[in-house]
Amino acid sequence: MPLADPAHPLAAVTHAAPYDYYRRLAAGPPLRFEASLDCWLATGAAGVCAVLEHPACRVRPPGLAVPLNLAGTPCGALFAELVRMNDGERHAVPKQVLARALGQVELARLQARTLRMGGERVPASAAQLNEALFELPLFAMADVLGFAPAQWPALAAWTRDFVACLSPLSNAEELAGAQEAAGALLHAFGCLLREADALPGSLLGSIVAQAQALGWHATGGLQANLAGLLSQTCEATAGLLGNAIVALRTQPGLYGQLRATPQLWPAMLGEVSRHDPAIHNTRRYTAEDVDIGGVRVAAGQTVIVVLASACHDASVQAEPGALQRAVALTPGFGHGRHACPGQSIAHAIAAACMQAWADGLEDMPLAWTYRPSLNARIPVFSAGAAS
Ligand code: HEM
Known part of the structure; x- marks a missing residue:
């Protein structure tokens, strides 16, 4: 029997098979009110792009820079x-600094070092795999x-603890852990920043150089955004890896093809990012009345931007000619x-x-569900049927 549709986009994130539902959302109106969530939905490529490009659609609700439960805490800071x-201004220069420095990372070197790191830590069980998705x-x-x-395991643990403060599903104990972790991460980056001169060629060195060149002098802001690079990596990249493993399990012949032509791995990951993305939605808040495609959204409203529906929008993601599209x-x-x-x-x-892991995982019996989340699709593996 086919699975019932998810009730709404937040439930679709961890649904076993949500993509027909997302395709139908993409085929409907780009902007609609979802009464069950008391907010607006932006769907399909048109709705997603229009809201993400609109200057009055902001990443935080007006007057609420920090969620109330984090105000006055280390996580809030x-x-x-x-x-x-x-x-606005607090975004533009720091974003430019980070984007330029990240753009200078030598990807071939990063890939070679990660391949070696991954080869030294091949997961031998579902439990180890669940840890490795986040750690590596x-x-x-x-x-x-x-x-x-020697510092990597502690940094990874603090980052995983810190990101709990970003989820409305976290409990009091997880929030307390996040506060400690925020302090530890800022301290670790403070120490590394003091050594930055001794680290020519590192990403940190390049961020410091870009910050100086572009006039971003706020040390606190710099430290926070360095920690932010780890927190942005954490769940999203775990999701990408997990969803890639699911793709290998569910698409016959795919692994044979990749083994024969390993140069195809980056393209395969790109395709997983579109077909079974790690981040399914994000949010925007209207700072003033907004008119998008003839639909009026009043100031102070929440818009759930359903990225995964744009990933499955047939009007822009259809196979023929996709590469030539503007x-x-x-x-x-x-x-x-x-x-x-x-x-x-x-x-x-x-x-x-x-x-690094594909050979070792090939014969491992694996089943999966998804971690509870309102926006990130991250498989949790358990010992299950071999593929
Ligand atoms: C599969 C992995 C990843 C996915 C799916 C992902 C997805 C996203 C998405 C959807 C946003 C925009 C959120 C919004 O507009 O509301 C975002 C922003 C961001 N991501 Fe990633 N991300 C990934 C990995 C990374 C990594 C590895 C880094 C750092 C090296 C990173 C750094 C950032 C930063 C700094 C922002 C904020 C940009 C801004 O607001 O200007 N992300 N990411």
Whole structure:
């Protein structure tokens, strides 16, 4: 019997088979009110792009820079500085600094180092795999930033604890852990920044150089956004890796093809990012009345931007001629002024991990469900049927 549709886009994130539902959303009106969630939905490429490009659609509700439960805490202080959580002047220069420095990372070197790291840590069970999905990308980012290997496990653990403060599903214990982790991450980056001169060629060195060149002098903001690079990597790249493993399990012949032609790994990860993306939605808040395609949304409203429906929008993602289309849309990484500056890095890390692990995982019996989340699709593996 076919599965029932998810009740709404937040339930679709962890649904076993949500993509027919997303395709139908994409075929409907680009902007509609969803009464069950008491908010607006932006769907399909047109709706997603229009909202993400609109200057009055902001990443935070007006007058609420930090969520109430984080106000006055270490997590709140870190959150308030993140480029991801700011618009206008507080966003533009820091974003430029990060994007330029991330754009200078040597991807071939990153991939080679991650391949070696992954080869030394091939998961031998479903439980180890669930840990490795999070750890390896964070180790790779810690390495490229300039941290020594002995520091990677603590940084990965703090990052995983910190991101709990970003989810409305976290409990009081997880929030308390996030506060400690925020302090530890800021301290670790403070120490590394003091050593930055000794780290020529590191991503941190290059961020410091770009910050000086572009006049971004706020040390607190810099430290917070360095920690932000780890937190942005954490769940999204774990999701990409997990969904790539699901693709290998569910698409017969795919692994044979990749084994014969390993150069195809990056393209495979790119396709997973579109077909079964890690991040399914994001949010915007209207700072003033907004008119999009003749639909009026009043100031103070929440819009859920359903990125995954744009990934499955037949009007822009159809196979024929896709490469020649004017709009090269990768909705799973956002769009417009807040679009992800880490896409190539995420793909390089994930491609290397998959290449390092694929042989070891091939005969491992695996079943999966999804971690509870309102926006990130991350498989949780258990010992199950071999593929
Ligand atoms: C598969 C992995 C990843 C996915 C799916 C992903 C997805 C996204 C999405 C959807 C956004 C935009 C959110 C919005 O507009 O509301 C975003 C922003 C961002 N991502 Fe990623 N990301 C990934 C990996 C990374 C990595 C590895 C880094 C760092 C190296 C990174 C750094 C950032 C930053 C700094 C932003 C904020 C940009 C801004 O607001 O201007 N991401 N990411």
